[in-house]
Amino acid sequence: MTALARVQPPSAGATMVLSALLEARTGQQLAASRSWRLETAIAPLLSELALPHADALVARLLDGHDHRIGDRIVDALLNHETSFFRDAGVIESAVEAVRAQGATARPRVWCAACATGQEPLSLAMLFAEDGGVMPDILATDVSASAMARARAGSYSQFEIQRGLPIRRMMRWFEADGSNWVANKTLLASVTYRRHNLAVDAGPGRFDLILCRNVLFYLTPPVRQAVLERLAQALKPAGLLLLGAGETVIGQSEQLRPSTTHRGFYERVDTEVTPHAQRG
Amino acid sequence: MKTCLIVDDSKVIRKVARHILETLNFAVVEAADGREALTQCHAHHPDVVLLDWNMPVMSGMEFLRALGDETLPKRPKVVFCTTENGMAHIRAAIEAGADEYVMKPFDRETLESKLQIVGVA
Numbered sequence: 587m588t589a590l591a592r593v594q595p596p597s598a599g600a601t602m603v604l605s606a607l608l609e610a611r612t613g614q615q616l617a618a619s620r621s622w623r624l625e626t627a628i629a630p631l632l633s634e635l636a637l638p639h640a641d642a643l644v645a646r647l648l649d650g651h652d653h654r655i656g657d658r659i660v661d662a663l664l665n666h667e668t669s670f671f672r673d674a675g676v677i678e679s680a681v682e683a684v685r686a687q688g689a690t691a692r693p694r695v696w697c698a699a700c701a702t703g704q705e706p707l708s709l710a711m712l713f714a715e716d717g718g719v720m721p722d723i724l725a726t727d728v729s730a731s732a733m734a735r736a737r738a739g740s741y742s743q744f745e746i747q748r749g750l751p752i753r754r755m756m757r758w759f760e761a762d763g764s765n766w767v768a769n770k771t772l773l774a775s776v777t778y779r780r781h782n783l784a785v786d787a788g789p790g791r792f793d794l795i796l797c798r799n800v801l802f803y804l805t806p807p808v809r810q811a812v813l814e815r816l817a818q819a820l821k822p823a824g825l826l827l828l829g830a831g832e833t834v835i836g837q838s839e840q841l842r843p844s845t846t847h848r849g850f851y852e853r854v855d856t857e858v859t860p861h862a863q864r865g
Numbered sequence: 866m867k868t869c870l871i872v873d874d875s876k877v878i879r880k881v882a883r884h885i886l887e888t889l890n891f892a893v894v895e896a897a898d899g900r901e902a903l904t905q906c907h908a909h910h911p912d913v914v915l916l917d918w919n920m921p922v923m924s925g926m927e928f929l930r931a932l933g934d935e936t937l938p939k940r941p942k943v944v945f946c947t948t949e950n951g952m953a954h955i956r957a958a959i960e961a962g963a964d965e966y967v968m969k970p971f972d973r974e975t976l977e978s979k980l981q982i983v984g985v986a
Contacts, residue, residue: 669978743950743968747975751982752959752966761952 596640603644608663613784613808631662661731668701670749671708681712683847693721693793699800700725703736710775726781737778739768788819799829813838826851868892870911872902874920899923911941913985918947942983
């Protein structure tokens with residue numbers, strides 16, 4: 587590992603430009619309380635480009651010669667934090683909820699903002715292990731580099747050990763040098779696609795959507811627009827799962843807490859079942 | 866408070882693991898080889914054993930096999946923690962009765978995650 591040289595903190599001007607770029611591309615806001623993250627996040631990119639500080643990076647962005655620099659900056663600024671079976675009980679309840687719907691057709695699941703893909707693979711393992719119909723799992727993220735990594739299904743020793751029980755690693759992954767790669771069966775059960783929650787329409791209609799730990803990065807207007815699009819992407823009895831601490835309450839007219847599945851959300855026009863009414 | 870027995874012939878590894886485990890609110894006891902670890906199991910009844918593979922006197926695998934013959938109030942969970950990172954070693958450890966497996970080097974998140982998986986954190 588190369589040690590990163592200490593660089594000078596971004597100037598106020600550079601912070602403003604980089605934050606504005608992130609917000610324009612993704613709807614994500616770099617709150618003042620998280621502005622410290624900017625310096626850490628861009629350090630590897632500065633090192634790679636042999637640039638001395640954030641102002642030089644901004645100059646590179648603004649001179650217009652490097653057409654990929656905007657994407658690379660946004661990739662660096664996005665938070666790719668994720669792990670296998672993050673909040674394991676929640677992932678298990680998501681699989682149970684899909685099974686409880688008893689759909690005769692193949693269920694459709696969307697993992698929105700899945701970063702490097704540990705969440706969709708966690709779901710795929712659970713669905714495959716319970717022996718039921720394997721759903722179509724679509725995994726999306728705004729970051730091209732995160733999508734490329736997810737598509738490869740290759741994880742470092744540190745990544746593979748976060749949340750993944752060893753027996754599942756033995757069953758579903760193979761050693762590849764110092765990395766561990768999802769086997770072909772597991773990887774083939776997920777479709778990967780680049781998708782920007784802030785601007786793109788939902789990529790279909792789904793029985794279950796997971797959109798965890800991303801809404802709180804979005805500006806309130808973008809968050810509301812995203813929730814509306816998520817609602818439209820749910821099938822009539824579909825379920826939405828957000829991150830802990832995220833809610834639709836007060837932010838969406840089209841979604842409400844599920845009447846049948848605690849911790850999930852559903853469209854307001856979802857028919858309340860007799861079972862739910864008995865509560 | 867749960868108790869973790871760290872079994873490793875490296876003082877440095879024991880020190881690093883102890884620091885992490887104490888921040889996770891574990892009581893920690895140590896052993897430098899498998900035989901000493903068996904003695905510590907009887908003395909402290911640990912909830913979990915963090916077990917190195919290659920050690921003098923008694924290896925991790927020998928300890929694991931011997932543990933099954935011991936009379937203890939409750940069998941501790943056993944988490945291998947080793948530089949033996951190949952699939953063959955992992956499979957052998959799990960087939961011999963290990964509950965989890967940590968590939969060195971490890972960090973706090975890895976250790977915490979594995980201890981959660983075996984139900985002690």
